[in-house]
Amino acid sequence: MIIAISAVVLASGSLIPTAPAAEQAAQRQQLIEGAHLWSIYCNQCHNARPGSEFSPAQWDAITMHMKTLSNMPAKDMRAIKAFLEFGH
Amino acid sequence: MKLKSGQKPHRRRTAGAFILSVSIPLFGGLASTADVAGVEPLRTVQQQIDKIKNDEAAEHRRLQQDERVIQQLEQQLRQQQSRPGALAIQADAVDVTELKADTAQLQQIQKQLTTSISDEQFGSAMSRYLGAHQFTWNGAVAGSFIYDRGNNTNTFALTFEPLVLYRLNDWISFEGELEAALPQGTDAKFGLPIAMFQLFLNDYLQLNAGLFDQPFGDWYEAQSTLWVNRFITAPLLYGAEAIVPSSELGLQLRGGLQWGALGQDIDYTTWVANGPGFDSALPQPVVGQTLNPVNNIQVNTNGKAFGTRIRFYPFPLDSNLGRLELGASTYDGKWLNGNWFKSWGVDYAYLNGNLQTRGEYAQTYRQMPAGAGADNRQGWYLQLGYFLQSIALPQLPLELDRHIHNLELLARYSGVNQHAVVADEISNVPELGSSGSTSIFAPHSREIALGIDYWIEPSIVWQTELDIELPRAGGTLFSFNGARSPTASPIGATSNDHAILTQLAIGF
Numbered sequence: 370m371i372i373a374i375s376a377v378v379l380a381s382g383s384l385i386p387t388a389p390a391a392e393q394a395a396q397r398q399q400l401i402e403g404a405h406l407w408s409i410y411c412n413q414c415h416n417a418r419p420g421s422e423f424s425p426a427q428w429d430a431i432t433m434h435m436k437t438l439s440n441m442p443a444k445d446m447r448a449i450k451a452f453l454e455f456g457h
Numbered sequence: 458m459k460l461k462s463g464q465k466p467h468r469r470r471t472a473g474a475f476i477l478s479v480s481i482p483l484f485g486g487l488a489s490t491a492d493v494a495g496v497e498p499l500r501t502v503q504q505q506i507d508k509i510k511n512d513e514a515a516e517h518r519r520l521q522q523d524e525r526v527i528q529q530l531e532q533q534l535r536q537q538q539s540r541p542g543a544l545a546i547q548a549d550a551v552d553v554t555e556l557k558a559d560t561a562q563l564q565q566i567q568k569q570l571t572t573s574i575s576d577e578q579f580g581s582a583m584s585r586y587l588g589a590h591q592f593t594w595n596g597a598v599a600g601s602f603i604y605d606r607g608n609n610t611n612t613f614a615l616t617f618e619p620l621v622l623y624r625l626n627d628w629i630s631f632e633g634e635l636e637a638a639l640p641q642g643t644d645a646k647f648g649l650p651i652a653m654f655q656l657f658l659n660d661y662l663q664l665n666a667g668l669f670d671q672p673f674g675d676w677y678e679a680q681s682t683l684w685v686n687r688f689i690t691a692p693l694l695y696g697a698e699a700i701v702p703s704s705e706l707g708l709q710l711r712g713g714l715q716w717g718a719l720g721q722d723i724d725y726t727t728w729v730a731n732g733p734g735f736d737s738a739l740p741q742p743v744v745g746q747t748l749n750p751v752n753n754i755q756v757n758t759n760g761k762a763f764g765t766r767i768r769f770y771p772f773p774l775d776s777n778l779g780r781l782e783l784g785a786s787t788y789d790g791k792w793l794n795g796n797w798f799k800s801w802g803v804d805y806a807y808l809n810g811n812l813q814t815r816g817e818y819a820q821t822y823r824q825m826p827a828g829a830g831a832d833n834r835q836g837w838y839l840q841l842g843y844f845l846q847s848i849a850l851p852q853l854p855l856e857l858d859r860h861i862h863n864l865e866l867l868a869r870y871s872g873v874n875q876h877a878v879v880a881d882e883i884s885n886v887p888e889l890g891s892s893g894s895t896s897i898f899a900p901h902s903r904e905i906a907l908g909i910d911y912w913i914e915p916s917i918v919w920q921t922e923l924d925i926e927l928p929r930a931g932g933t934l935f936s937f938n939g940a941r942s943p944t945a946s947p948i949g950a951t952s953n954d955h956a957i958l959t960q961l962a963i964g965f
Contacts, residue, residue: 423593440768
């Protein structure tokens with residue numbers, strides 16, 4: 370998990386260069402939070418599956434399914450989704 | 458070659474002129490003699506001279522003809538010698554033209570890439586290509602081998618559960634699951650466990666409508682999927698003698714929110730549905746009869762059931778205390794006209810690093826008709842698992858070490874208490890998720906399950922499970938055996954049993 374978060378921290382430095390600084394910082398924070406939540410929330414019921422297993426479009430549908438089953442707060446699911454789709 | 462071929466005719470002409478020049482003076486000297494000897498010899502000489510001239514002329518024509526042929530051949534030779542060079546030049550010209558075209562095309566592509574297509578634009582183009590509506594398949598498949606010592610049965614089994622997910626937009630989606638299994642016999646059986654529309658009304662409220670897994674406890678919704686269940690079988694209270702139905706047809710409202718720091722959440726699910734139903738194949742209701750997995754069309758307006766489930770997460774993620782979930786569920790409705798079915802349960806799940814544990818206790822009350830005694834049931838399970846991925850084994854070979862790190866060791870204890878079971882409903886046929894052991898159908902069934910999971914991928918697992926059935930004595934056995942009323946007989950001690958199951962489950 371530490372590796373995943375570190376990778377996100379390093380990679381998120383090259384987030385969309387056109388985004389304003391504040392927005393870029395928020396996106397970076399969301400990714401870090403998503404990596405953290407992904408490793409715990411998903412493992413609570415089953416092994417966490419890496420983002421590379423599905424395309425962003427598939428994750429859009431799968432995270433809605435998981436949101437239903439887990440009832441997790443919407444902002445947490447958005448962070449996990451951003452993390453899963455990051456790097457595609 | 459040119460010079461040699463030209464020398465020979467020249468020498469012939471020289472020789473001919475020499476003969477002629479010598480012959481004329483000779484013949485001139487002979488003429489004076491002819492005056493003496495006669496005219497006839499001179500005529501003969503003249504004929505010879507004419508013949509020589511004719512021969513010389515013919516020779517001259519042949520020489521000219523040969524020279525023309527030689528010139529033609531020499532010209533053809535020059536053409537042949539010059540042709541490969543021309544072809545090469547022509548080929549080079551074609552290559553240069555194609556290269557220029559390729560270069561121009563490459564430059565155009567590079568220009569497009571560098572100047573006009575950004576990541577966002579490419580993503581947008583891909584999104585347009587894929588379309589706004591998203592449709593994807595997930596699900597699971599599992600194949601297993603089951604051996605039960607008590608029944609002396611062994612068999613292979615297979616189940617396939619594709620899950621269809623359809624996302625219209627950010628707030629509307631649909632999911633449906635099909636189930637295909639191969640029961641005893643020669644044909645497949647199919648089921649429809651889930652078919653549900655989902656409306657995400659806001660961050661805290663979601664409306665679902667359709668056929669859904671019973672949100673009672675964690676088992677049906679979160680743990681029953683083939684590759685998610687750490688074991689091959691279900692805990693007894695959700696197995697062959699389940700104490701709450703597995704599916705419902707109705708409406709749900711659900712959502713969750715963070716009440717404290719990150720990780721401190723609370724969520725809820727509340728639903729109204731057709732409610733519970735019991736085995737309608739029996740001639741009359743009886744204590745201990747099994748629940749229907751779902752009730753379809755229900756015209757009895759009193760039959761609706763209401764359920765609520767709340768989960769609470771006390772620990773913030775940063776506390777490093779792990780993730781603890783505490784849950785409580787209720788499910789109440791009328792199963793037969795005015796007869797109540799009431800249930801409640803509490804559960805927990807805890808995850809901390811490689812350790813995961815979960816457990817549940819639930820009990821139900823069923824009001825029987827005609828003043829018969831209540832049909833009460835209780836069930837529970839406690840499960841523990843430990844992943845060996847961080848165990849240091851430096852003394853082992855690297856390859857063996859890697860395999861051991863993929864293992865998860867598991868133990869589970871589960872049980873059910875109920876007043877009676879119905880002989881007509883007891884099935885000794887093993888199927889995927891059940892060993893078919895007769896001991897499972899005891900009114901006071903107890904089971905210890907030990908398992909080893911080998912995780913090939915996060916969603917692909919090879920599981921092996923040993924079930925030790927330790928039923929307790931007591932309870933009643935009802936048997937219809939074709940009659941309209943059951944006969945009751947007490948159940949004494951029930952034999953212990955062992956079963957071994959192994960399964961490959963793939964989540965996709």
